[in-house]
Amino acid sequence: MATDGYEAPILSQQLLLGVAEELKLPLLQIARHTELAQLNGNTDLGNVRTAAQMALQLLDNYVLGVRLALEPQHFPLEAVSVSSVLYDTSQQLDTFAKSYNVDLELSIAGKYGPVLANRQGLQAALVSVGAALIEAIPALEGPRQLKLQLATHRSRYGVIAGVYADTKQLSNEALQRGRRLQGRSRQPLLNLSQSNGAGIFVADAILQAMDLHLIASRHHHLHGLGTVLQSNYQLQLV
Amino acid sequence: MNQILLIEPDYVLAKIYKQALEADGLAKVTVVSGAQAAIMAADEHKPDMVIMELQLIEHSGVEFLYEFRSYTEWQGVPILIQTIVPFGEFQDNWHLLQDELGVRSYLYKPHTSLRQLLSSVREHSLVST
Numbered sequence: 001m002a003t004d005g006y007e008a009p010i011l012s013q014q015l016l017l018g019v020a021e022e023l024k025l026p027l028l029q030i031a032r033h034t035e036l037a038q039l040n041g042n043t044d045l046g047n048v049r050t051a052a053q054m055a056l057q058l059l060d061n062y063v064l065g066v067r068l069a070l071e072p073q074h075f076p077l078e079a080v081s082v083s084s085v086l087y088d089t090s091q092q093l094d095t096f097a098k099s100y101n102v103d104l105e106l107s108i109a110g111k112y113g114p115v116l117a118n119r120q121g122l123q124a125a126l127v128s129v130g131a132a133l134i135e136a137i138p139a140l141e142g143p144r145q146l147k148l149q150l151a152t153h154r155s156r157y158g159v160i161a162g163v164y165a166d167t168k169q170l171s172n173e174a175l176q177r178g179r180r181l182q183g184r185s186r187q188p189l190l191n192l193s194q195s196n197g198a199g200i201f202v203a204d205a206i207l208q209a210m211d212l213h214l215i216a217s218r219h220h221h222l223h224g225l226g227t228v229l230q231s232n233y234q235l236q237l238v
Numbered sequence: 239m240n241q242i243l244l245i246e247p248d249y250v251l252a253k254i255y256k257q258a259l260e261a262d263g264l265a266k267v268t269v270v271s272g273a274q275a276a277i278m279a280a281d282e283h284k285p286d287m288v289i290m291e292l293q294l295i296e297h298s299g300v301e302f303l304y305e306f307r308s309y310t311e312w313q314g315v316p317i318l319i320q321t322i323v324p325f326g327e328f329q330d331n332w333h334l335l336q337d338e339l340g341v342r343s344y345l346y347k348p349h350t351s352l353r354q355l356l357s358s359v360r361e362h363s364l365v366s367t
Contacts, residue, residue: 024322025248028348032254035352040261047250100249139247139271139295186293186323194247194271194295 014183015201019062021186022198025135026055050099054131057092061124061202068121068209075121075210079114079232082161086150089126093134097148102134107151107219112159115229121210122161122227125203126150129214129225130163132199139194140167151219155228160217162226167192170223172216179204200225240265240363243285245302247271247294255289258352264359273297277305285315287363289355291347292321292328303339313340316362320345320355 029051037043068075090104097104130148137146149164164170169192181188182201189197203225204214212227242265246252249271256267268283270276272294280288288306292299299319306312319341325332335341342362345355 024348025251028322029248029250029254031348032251032258032352036254036258039258039352051250135248136295138249141272141274141296186327191296194291194293 012183015062015198015205017183018196018198018201019058021196022058023055025195026051026058030055047099050095054096057127057131058199058202061128061199061206064121064124065202065206065209068118068206072209075118077116077118077210080117080119080122080229082112082115082152082159082229083108085119085123085126086152086161089123089130090150092123092127093130096131097134100134100138101146102137103145103147105147105149107149110153112152112154112231114232115159116232117212117229118210121206122212122229125206125212125214125227126161126163128199128203128206132193132195132197132203133163133165133225135195135199136193137165137167140169140192149219149222149224151222151224153219155217158228158230160219160226160228162217162219162224164217164219164222164224164226166222168223170216170225175200175214175216175225240286241283242267242359243276243280243283243288243290244269245271245273245276245288245290245294245299247291254352255355258356259359262356264356264363271295273299273302273305276302280306280312287359288315288317289320289359290317292319292323300335300339303335303341307339316340316342318343318345318358318362320347320350322347 030048033048086106086108090106094104133148145166147166151164152159152161174191178188178197186196207214207227214225214227217224217226242259244255244267246255252269256269259265259267268279270279290299325344343358
């Protein structure tokens with residue numbers, strides 16, 4: 001077991017507390033949706049299903065993060081197509097984004113070849129960040145468009161996969177401050193999220209468990225959060 | 239018809255609360271997600287009541303309250319706090335919110351049903367429905 005003497009951040013009580021707090025929102029939405037349906041006789045339960053699925057998603061991602069930290073041997077690195085992961089991430093977030101009136105876009109042009117990562121972990125981290133930003137974007141005062149872009153591009157450090165929006169609130173400083181305040185403030189990401197930002201910290205923990213890092217980055221004129229992945233050169237030679 | 243200014247940062251919840259309040263015929267509801275937008279909306283729509291979350295992005299609900307109450311024409315507007323923040327976390331400052339900022343009522347969002355919200359709005363509404 002790789003945990004001897006090592007207290008992985010994923011296991012922190014602060015993160016667990018954050019996830020518990022964050023789950024109040026979808027549960028609250030479900031409770032009020034059903035009550036409203038009873039009041040006005042609306043039988044469309046699509047919104048209830050979406051909220052429930054995102055609550056389950058948050059739990060799944062948290063559990064995956066814990067398992068990644070505890071049993072890394074069960075989550076081997078593999079050759080992963082970033083474009084494919086981003087596409088699947090967009091599919092997973094699509095209904096949720098619609099419920100928040102946020103347009104999801106994919107920017108996966110360019111051939112970067114496979115990267116070395118654990119596909120399940122990478123996708124869970126991107127879904128987690130994406131869901132957190134989808135919730136936050138409509139509440140931000142700055143953005144002109146309610147749009148979230150899942151994008152990849154090459155930097156001098158490697159291939160970056162990330163989630164980007166038309167807001168300057170996504171910076172490394174905000175992320176660092178948020179990490180310091182996590183568990184000590186109701187809103188560690190004060191300028192970015194009205195909640196405690198658990199989705200972002202869950203993604204942070206999942207990436208850390210895979211020896212990756214959540215960073216602020218830019219894609220064209222958009223600001224976002226993503227991770228730097230190393231190309232799998234060995235496979236490219238084949 | 240009464241005008242209600244609803245300050246609710248969650249897009250999904252905002253839609254639910256607006257539908258419930260308007261379906262009941264209680265009021266016309268203007269929804270905003272943040273404090274700055276709330277001041278501008280108040281200027282435009284002249285609300286008869288404000289229902290607000292305290293936990294907002296950038297500027298807190300308390301900052302909004304100070305700004306809002308600094309204008310004489312809005313000093314008598316009833317304000318209901320409906321928030322995700324448990325009462326225990328700000329009960330030491332509750333007298334300030336009540337006495338100085340004129341907050342009429344505190345509703346803990348997870349425990350406040352739509353019926354309870356509607357009932358509270360009726361109770362504090364200036365115009366009987």
